Amino acid sequence: MTAPVLAVEGVTVERQARSGSVRILRDLAFTVQPGETVALVGESGCGKSMTALAIMGLLPPRIRVAAGSIRLDGEDLARADARTLNRIRGDRISMIFQDPMTALNPVFTVGEQIAEVLRVHRGLSPANALARALDLLKAVDISDPAHRLRQYPHELSGGMRQRVMIAMAVACEPRLLIADEPTTALDVTVQAQVFELLRDLKRRLGMALILITHDMGAVAELADRAVVMYAGRAVEYAPVEELIRAPCHPYTQGLIGCIPDMESGDANAELTEIPGMVPDLAAIGPGCAFADRCGLADAACRAELPPVMERAPGHRVACWKA
């Protein structure tokens, strides 16, 4: 096995509050191999976006990595200082966000924003950086790229803005791209195009991808492996095919069963419900956080946290009943 691009090990992230600290990520561990796509899946509040921010060193104030390491090609980002992170971010690791309108700067042209990345990280002259920005717009299949270069974000459609974000993110040919719900704000036909673009860029640049999503369909389309997260903890790790064919954790089973499925469609069958809702992280007991919503849970589940156990090679689950 080759060395992973990214190795997250035992990462715990805490939010400081007056009443003490709340753990928003708990003992998270996963790796991303070169060129691989790993999906982080779960509902809102499960900690998937927080994981991305922890990797990028962009955690909000009063939230910090309390334990564990995040190694990018061996270098621990959790302990890196601001200067080191500034050097790495946008160069060896970069990120695209859900809403490209708020992530782009409204007062600079698209060309200037892409060029900035190259001037800062590659020391290109403004003219050279702009020329390279044009190439990048071509690489992300934007129509009429020379004209777009001079446009402002508000003049572009949502799909085009996301392409611009992607162009900025891959400008320095990063080892790892983190995509946080990259298509949630887009229409489905445009989403399909963005997925195709991400697949194509990955192939051409050989970069690894972390896809953050709530959509199991998107996971199946893009990812090689998936980490299912619930209430700040990874509850199941598996290759995507296996995860969808034979999910072990009751939460994963629920997430797959609650999608209206038209292919194997018996439209009259009720959708699987996951009753209740995501628990308050500050009020989680000692046991499994999913126990209150789980049909299989018993006293043991509520009393003791299930450890992550290997079910099959590469397939790990944290559940007493799996």
Added chain:
Amino acid sequence: MTPPTAPLLQVDGLSVEYVLPATRAFGHKRVMRAVDEVSFSVARGTSFGIVGESGSGKSTTAAAIMRLVAIASGRILFDGERLDALGGEALRRFRRRLQIVLQDPYSSLNPRARVAEIIREPLDIQEIGTRGERRARTDELLALVGLRPEAGRAFPHQFSGGQRQRIGIARALATNPELVVCDEPVSALDVAIQAQVLNLLKRLQRERGLTFVFISHDLGVVHYMCDQVGVMYLGRLVEIAPAKRLFSRPLHPYTKALLAARPSIHARDRVSKAAGAIAIGDPPSPTEIRSGCRFAGRCSAAQAICRREAPLLEPKDEQHEVACHFATP
């Protein structure tokens, strides 16, 4: 009396126009046709789904059926009556028979009103029952959507998104409507919560014989909820068919593109997507509509005639209508 087989809702050549502000001072105001000559009918006790992307006019169609926006032309028949011709007091009284569930349960509930007041308000406006009866009805409605009676005393912000949508559903059912228009009722919710709300809507429909007009951008949701489905693109209905039929044998290239684009958990088993099936480019803005078929610019099968002449929505057979010069299975 209309015979029982007559549709509960019949929309006939409906158009809705919005006037856009002039781009220059003293310039001409432009008119945008958000809904253009849309016709469909919904049988009592069934669900009619409308799918489409943003800007397709599906929410405007919903608003027009509810008489919340002005209608430029066309007729809306509800149980044989001209809903589009009603006004004033007659319209107000009629409204108890049709209600709407809105997309965003965060902005569609008054943050300053208690839940019981929110649910009771349609009864107050319609002057249905005595005060005591209204109170009892409110409790009954809370139970119906799976909320405890104590919930009535709380404010909307004390609830999660899924619970708020239940409150919105309870409000819509307060007057015992025959038709409920659901405008993207689950798209603001997490997937696990979506399933709860969809199952609830389906159960309510079964138990009370409700008729739904169900609007969504999610094909899976529409497939699950609806008997009959219409696909909208830039203000036009481009295809209508029974749900099963539409999704297994779509005829319009846009419907095919939507189906091909939908991320599926069966992505791995699926034979590789036909390259031509994915729509090209972004949907154009509804303000920049050219002549001919509106999908022509993104369609891989488009010919010269498509850019010249807009195809009409015509029946292919008894069940299936499509608007395409080259519709093939």
